[in-house]
Amino acid sequence: MTTATTGMPAEGTATDLPRLLPANGQRPEDWHTHTASYGRIPYRQAPGRLVADIQHAGLTGRGGAAFPVHRKLTAVLDAAAAKRRVPVVIANGAESEPASDKDATLLWLAPHLVLDGLQLAAEAVGAEEAILYTHADRRADVGKRLQQAIAERRAAGSDLVPVQLAEAPPRFLSGQETALINHLGGGPAIPTFVPPRITERGLGGAPTLVQNVETLAHLGLIARRGPRWFRQVGTRTEPGSMLCTLRRADGTPRIAEVPLGMPLRDLLGPAGNDGAVLIGGYHGTWAPAGEAVRLTLDNYSLGSIGARVGAGILIALPPDRCGLTETARIVRYLALESAGQCGPCLNGLPRMAAALAELAGARPRRQTRADVERWAGLVTGRGACHHPDGTARFVRSALITFAAELDRHERGQCGAANPRPFLPIPRGSARTEQDWL
Amino acid sequence: MTEKLLVNPIECEGHGACAELLPELIRLDEWGYPIVDGRPIPPVLERDARAAVSACPTLALRLTRS
Numbered sequence: 168m169t170t171a172t173t174g175m176p177a178e179g180t181a182t183d184l185p186r187l188l189p190a191n192g193q194r195p196e197d198w199h200t201h202t203a204s205y206g207r208i209p210y211r212q213a214p215g216r217l218v219a220d221i222q223h224a225g226l227t228g229r230g231g232a233a234f235p236v237h238r239k240l241t242a243v244l245d246a247a248a249a250k251r252r253v254p255v256v257i258a259n260g261a262e263s264e265p266a267s268d269k270d271a272t273l274l275w276l277a278p279h280l281v282l283d284g285l286q287l288a289a290e291a292v293g294a295e296e297a298i299l300y301t302h303a304d305r306r307a308d309v310g311k312r313l314q315q316a317i318a319e320r321r322a323a324g325s326d327l328v329p330v331q332l333a334e335a336p337p338r339f340l341s342g343q344e345t346a347l348i349n350h351l352g353g354g355p356a357i358p359t360f361v362p363p364r365i366t367e368r369g370l371g372g373a374p375t376l377v378q379n380v381e382t383l384a385h386l387g388l389i390a391r392r393g394p395r396w397f398r399q400v401g402t403r404t405e406p407g408s409m410l411c412t413l414r415r416a417d418g419t420p421r422i423a424e425v426p427l428g429m430p431l432r433d434l435l436g437p438a439g440n441d442g443a444v445l446i447g448g449y450h451g452t453w454a455p456a457g458e459a460v461r462l463t464l465d466n467y468s469l470g471s472i473g474a475r476v477g478a479g480i481l482i483a484l485p486p487d488r489c490g491l492t493e494t495a496r497i498v499r500y501l502a503l504e505s506a507g508q509c510g511p512c513l514n515g516l517p518r519m520a521a522a523l524a525e526l527a528g529a530r531p532r533r534q535t536r537a538d539v540e541r542w543a544g545l546v547t548g549r550g551a552c553h554h555p556d557g558t559a560r561f562v563r564s565a566l567i568t569f570a571a572e573l574d575r576h577e578r579g580q581c582g583a584a585n586p587r588p589f590l591p592i593p594r595g596s597a598r599t600e601q602d603w604l
Numbered sequence: 605m606t607e608k609l610l611v612n613p614i615e616c617e618g619h620g621a622c623a624e625l626l627p628e629l630i631r632l633d634e635w636g637y638p639i640v641d642g643r644p645i646p647p648v649l650e651r652d653a654r655a656a657v658s659a660c661p662t663l664a665l666r667l668t669r670s
Contacts, residue, residue: 360612509613510637545633551614 198319214293224394230379246374261342284383339504355603358552411479447477450557489583606644615664
């Protein structure tokens with residue numbers, strides 16, 4: 168179950184949040200209610216014209232990488248002109264982080280905001296086709312909802328380019344940009360080696376714009392309300408709002424739309440000063456709760472402990488759970504989700520997973536902690552994608568955050584009373600190539 | 605114009621020929637995969653770098669200009 172709510176605005180900021188999620192709470196918007204709230208789609212009548220607004224707004228990708236959107240738009244426009252190829256636009260809703268639920272919630276509650284943004288992005292780069300790529304299994308009927316939304320738009324004649332729905336296999340890496348391109352091209356959803364960048368040579372060799380679905384929803388609103396409106400919330404260097412998936416002690420995901428720069432203390436609630444917080448999901452960073460509550464939700468602040476906003480996942484690990492046991496479970500999952508293409512990832516991740524399982528047990532060998540640290544260093548920066556890097560970041564932060572727990576385990580003790588798994592993991596791992604298709 | 609070594613980690617199968625021919629810039633990790641020094645190649649090593657690139661059985665190693 169997911170509940171959607173609005174976060175408290177940071178002190179002193181003007182706010183009209185929520186911007187993306189329907190203000191009426193849980194009721195999904197159809198075409199009629201959507202246009203009643205937002206009006207028509209403000210097409211610019213020619214490619215390129217929207218780019219300046221997006222640049223002034225300072226919109227960055229909400230899929231995790233926080234890459235400036237105007238730079239991707241410009242790269243695709245430039246590549247299209249240089250190669251005389253019509254570009255393709257892809258809305259990435261393949262929310263592969265098991266702990267995240269914000270994209271599925273957005274697509275469920277406000278599909279037309281995403282689809283408006285997709286049309287405006289297509290116009291901005293001069294694309295003639297658009298694809299919406301999602302995990303259809305993430306939420307029952309989301310595919311049907313999206314088909315319905317697309318049909319409503321066809322009936323209303325609102326769209327410039329046709330939108331195709333495409334389904335991602337249930338793999339952790341299937342939302343990764345090159346894996347997505349590989350899959351939409353008919354192959355498995357496994358990463359490829361860049362360069363060339365997909366903005367230059369993506370789907371079918373065409374310059375390709377891939378944007379997260381939430382990013383597109385923001386883009387559609389900036390086109391309507393302007394960059395100054397967008398910057399009314401957030402920080403000066405990281406403007407706007409973002410959707411977050413918050414999991415507190417009961418593990419139930421809560422989706423909140425909050426301004427960048429919001430204090431984590433307000434997001435986490437009474438998480439207290441003990442326990443630990445996972446910032447940014449399974450490629451993210453563990454931090455002691457006492458440290459986390461002094462930070463704010465922006466890359467400038469989180470960067471001080473080596474963490475990033477990512478796709479806005481914040482998880483408070485309940486004090487009765489063992490952080491080492493949780494980390495070992497997740498790293499085993501991440502190792503199984505490796506595409507197995509690159510030697511360091513293929514070899515390093517299973518070894519880290521096995522060693523962490525040992526550290527999470529009773530009386531691990533002294534050498535094991537050093538082994539994990541060495542392997543984390545060895546895999547970093549050596550894959551075609553960032554799967555090994557993200558896994559290593561997660562593992563290293565666990566060794567630091569749960570250092571006292573590691574000592575306890577070496578003495579044959581464990582501080583956790585509750586053995587039930589806490590962090591969510593999807594069922595089933597890839598066994599054959601079919602599982603990546 | 606300087607040249608750098610770049611390994612395509614998907615193509616690389618860890619044959620190790622590169623490390624044998626260019627130990628100054630390439631060493632192997634504990635699984636036999638190359639750890640490549642990505643800094644500009646010193647002129648004195650350019651010939652050996654080219655030899656290492658040509659020797660790769662999977663064409664995973666290449667030179668890039670920057």
